[in-house]
Amino acid sequence: MLSSSSILLGLALSPLGAAVVMTLRQGTRAAALAGLVPASAAAVGFGAPGLAPLILFVLGGGALTRLGRTTKEAAGAAEPGEGRRGVVNVAAKLGLPAMLGLAAAAVHAGGGANGSTDGARIAVAFAAALAAAFADTAATEIGPLARGAAYRVGGGGIRRVPHGTPGAVSMAGVVAALAAGASIGIVSGSVGLVTPRGGVIAATCGVVAALAESVAATTGWGRRLGHHGRNAALSATAVALSFGWTSHGA
Numbered sequence: 001m002l003s004s005s006s007i008l009l010g011l012a013l014s015p016l017g018a019a020v021v022m023t024l025r026q027g028t029r030a031a032a033l034a035g036l037v038p039a040s041a042a043a044v045g046f047g048a049p050g051l052a053p054l055i056l057f058v059l060g061g062g063a064l065t066r067l068g069r070t071t072k073e074a075a076g077a078a079e080p081g082e083g084r085r086g087v088v089n090v091a092a093k094l095g096l097p098a099m100l101g102l103a104a105a106a107v108h109a110g111g112g113a114n115g116s117t118d119g120a121r122i123a124v125a126f127a128a129a130l131a132a133a134f135a136d137t138a139a140t141e142i143g144p145l146a147r148g149a150a151y152r153v154g155g156g157g158i159r160r161v162p163h164g165t166p167g168a169v170s171m172a173g174v175v176a177a178l179a180a181g182a183s184i185g186i187v188s189g190s191v192g193l194v195t196p197r198g199g200v201i202a203a204t205c206g207v208v209a210a211l212a213e214s215v216a217a218t219t220g221w222g223r224r225l226g227h228h229g230r231n232a233a234l235s236a237t238a239v240a241l242s243f244g245w246t247s248h249g250a
Contacts, residue, residue, distance in 0.1 A: 002047050002119075010043025010051050014114040017055055026062030034087045040093040041101030044109070046123055049193040050101060053184045054094075057134045065142040071219070072143055080153050092231035093133040096239060100126040119153070124189075124198040125242040131184035131206025132238035136213060138180035139173035141191055149241030152218055154237040168229070174211070182209035203246050209238035 014036055021032040035058065042050035062085070104122045143150060150168040152161045161168045186202030188194045194202060213234040216222040222230055 005048030010048040014039035017020040034090045036097035041098040045101030045104030049191040052191040061137040068145040096235040121246045125239045126243035127188040127202035128205040128238040129235040131181040132209040135177035135181040135210035138176040142176035143170040143173030206242040
């Protein structure tokens with residue numbers, strides 16, 4: 001059962017995370033303040049353990065964005081605004097995890113015979129959404145730094161494209177996505193947010209969703225969704241895969 005002390009600790013740590021984001025200039029002030037919403041939701045839904053994968057994604061993603069920025073700029077693959085995230089970025093990649101945190105809080109408050117099982121499934125889905133977001137970021141940021149070509153899968157088959165092209169993937173990017181997704185699963189399991197099996201499920205669903213997003217970026221609806229829309233869809237895909245996998249237990 002989720003303890004009140006764990007929730008209070010998580011709520012106390014949330015503002016510190018926002019302060020770190022602003023200090024490191026990984027996000028705008030508005031984005032850092034907006035980030036308090038998913039952080040607080042994670043705290044009330046999962047306690048302090050819920051912040052561990054969230055922090056890994058936010059700070060790890062920010063660090064990867066700034067890594068080798070000169071090289072990325074030369075390749076035309078650098079994030080705009082010196083890589084600082086805005087409110088829209090927060091909403092696109094952390095909006096669904098925030099809702100899952102609130103859903104978990106509602107499940108815990110309601111109790112019931114299936115409360116523990118439902119809470120565990122929501123926790124795995126939460127970790128899966130973050131694994132997808134981190135895998136996508138890692139693939140995007142590491143790919144341009146490694147030697148090797150990038151390719152895009154579309155209606156015309158597989159084509160070689162410049163790094164930074166929507167939907168482009170490289171071998172280094174795929175490896176980075178696997179590592180990032182696995183790191184979220186490992187951290188989530190190590191802090192007790194999910195079971196070891198739940199960590200594997202979250203990591204797998206996250207990486208699969210991230211790779212699927214690359215393919216979707218070349219489709220008509222993917223282009224219509226735009227960058228932020230695809231990021232939101234990425235999280236939704238990971239969550240859907242997770243719930244499907246854990247339908248018989250997390």
